[in-house]
Amino acid sequence: MENVKVLIVDDEPNIRDLLSTSLRFAGFSVHAVGNGADAVNAAEKGAPDIILLDVMLPDMNGFSVTKKLRSMGINAPVLFLTARDETADKVTGLTVGGDDYMTKPFSLDEIVARINAILRRTKQVETEESVLEVGEIKINQDAHEVFANGQSVDLSPTEYKLLRFLISNPNRVLTKAQILDHVWEYDFNGEMGIVESYVSYLRKKLDPITSEPLIQTKRGVGYMYKSTKSTN
Amino acid sequence: MENVKVLIVDDEPNIRDLLSTSLRFAGFSVHAVGNGADAVNAAEKGAPDIILLDVMLPDMNGFSVTKKLRSMGINAPVLFLTARDETADKVTGLTVGGDDYMTKPFSLDEIVARINAILRRTKQVETEESVLEVGEIKINQDAHEVFANGQSVDLSPTEYKLLRFLISNPNRVLTKAQILDHVWEYDFNGEMGIVESYVSYLRKKLDPITSEPLIQTKRGVGYMYKSTKSTN
DNA sequence: GTGATTCCTGAGAGCTGGCTGAAAGCCACC
DNA sequence: GGTGGCTTTCAGCCAGCTCTCAGGAATCAC
Known part of the structure; x- marks a missing residue:
């Protein structure tokens, strides 16, 4: 599991920091941005292996971002982050094709586990065993x-x-x-x-x-x- | 079931994305286009094993596309996608040969099952068991x-x-x-x-x-x- | 030994997630 | 146009889980 690149997209700076430090410590290579436009740019240049994407962003929502990314040929799996109360009616389509979602607030260990699970499933990167x-x-x-x-x-x-x-x-x-x-x-x-x-x-x-x-x-x-x- | 090539033809980008990610993850090799003309080109170059074809396309309808394809000697089976309100008699007759059709909206699991069923029937590709x-x-x-x-x-x-x-x-x-x-x-x-x-x-x-x-x-x-x- | 600190664990209150029966709406088929 | 089956929602119930607390055990300092 060497040099897996994670792109974090969340507008709350504390969440961003929390995730950045935690994932960096878990051995990932991390890049973090705060809105959808930056996310698209970063994904284009950085070629991340996985994207952590807050569903509620100031400029555009997570779905538009993924749509934009897919249309650009970026097929990195996405782990959506969503508030607990907006889950039920919006889950449709979130867990397709290796994607997954987590509700906020989450635990740091859990998010690392989920990232590894996704990487394992999509097999884009050789990772640790299940x-x-x-x-x-x-x-x-x-x-x-x-x-x-x-x-x-x-x-x-x-x-x-x-x-x-x-x-x-x-x-x-x-x-x-x-x-x-x-x-x-x-x-x-x-x-x-x-x-x-x-x-x-x-x-x-x-x-x-x-x-x-x-x-x-x-x-x-x-x-x-x-x-x-x-x-x- | 190695390297089965699927050509997706649908003008709605979200459907295209949904199908692409889902089928790609199911192990298919996917190419997606948004209209009939592109479909013909893609089929000619890509030699798909199966074609997912929306009946209602902006430039030409599913009939014309298949007719064109068959006249070019492309005999890949077609799985038509049709809206529910389009009447049954429009559809019947489409399903000659190994072809089949599904009404929108469909479930992702179902469409994979149908694709496998068609491939199994036409035996063009060795697939999983029925x-x-x-x-x-x-x-x-x-x-x-x-x-x-x-x-x-x-x-x-x-x-x-x-x-x-x-x-x-x-x-x-x-x-x-x-x-x-x-x-x-x-x-x-x-x-x-x-x-x-x-x-x-x-x-x-x-x-x-x-x-x-x-x-x-x-x-x-x-x-x-x-x-x-x-x-x- | 004595007291202070830290840890262990049983008991219990409150909450949550999951199960299921009932019923309404829908659809296809007589 | 009626009938039966399928889908979907909902509410009540229950089990199991989460979290707190307090009494007592273990450990340490002196």
Whole structure:
């Protein structure tokens, strides 16, 4: 997954920054603009591999932008960003041809997962496998299925996202703030205690199955998923 | 089904885009034009395996285009696209040879199925089987027949399309938006609740026959057809 | 040992997403 | 023009999920 170019199109500067830093850190090559006209220009020059496109833009909406892009022969898949209340009646046609959409607010980990899923599907770029396997945990991202020691485990959506984030960063301490920032939606304003709760839920479901506790507590710092064999 | 060339002829740019992206993603090699004259040129140079032809074009109608094509020795089968209000007798007679027609608005899944059916019939290109069999479900696409555990099941058109879409993507979570975009007509602007309804209908018909529930709900994500033996 | 800090976890309130039965509208076919 | 089946909407219900809180356990500093 080397040098994947992402074009971000959103008029809110904070969202743009949030996505830029986050995706850059995830290893993507990022370019961000704030309106449709700039998006068309940037896509023409930059030849992005994927486009993150806010549906509501000041000058033109996301559909006009994609139409313009397609007519110019730019066929990079699009991940639409839409506010939650404008989803239902406007979804038609959004998930066609490798495209997808996400509702705001989203979580950063989720958006990286979706980008990888799209790249995987469109096969324009060789990317990581849909199956994440580290130590005794195996996650099939297509099926949203989790196995511990070969045995299927039922997880709630948040439990699933948390576990995926943990095993994506094995043998590395993650602070509760980091976990909150990546797993929960960016406008979540609750306490970090919720991370403790969910770690507890995960342990309760996973530890009876695995040979040893998988999530270690680093007191005063955070949590770490320990894996002897680093299948990276 | 490698490298099947499809020529799309429609004057509405959004339909053209919708079909292009969708068919390209379905694995076809796509070329799209907006009028009859361009269609003739493109067919001459591109040697398409199948032509999607809107009956109402700005310069000439579908009859003239096909007549022209046939006179030039281009015998690729044609799938006509016609508006619903255009009467049936205008259409009958169009479907000579391996040709076929569809009324707008259509669903994207349906058009792929029809294209495959035509290619299968004309045998110009080796394509996928007409019988889809995954797990306990068997669908004969030519006869529109469905068997669960060897037993025949009566399904309504929409139920059939939904089931076909589900088992075409086994062991993979499909969101309600994806299902809506593929199974329902592209101008459907209702709510996603209808997907829930139809999943419910399918389950009511299938679950009593099969040994275990076939359609799994992934809360907060979508639905998945589970098949132990991945006949892929 | 004692107190302070951090973490764990059970209980519970409230919410959300999904399921389903009922009914209205539509259409095709007698 | 009536009838039956199909599609679509809607509302009520329920299960499961999210999040908070508080008491107690574990760990650390001294």
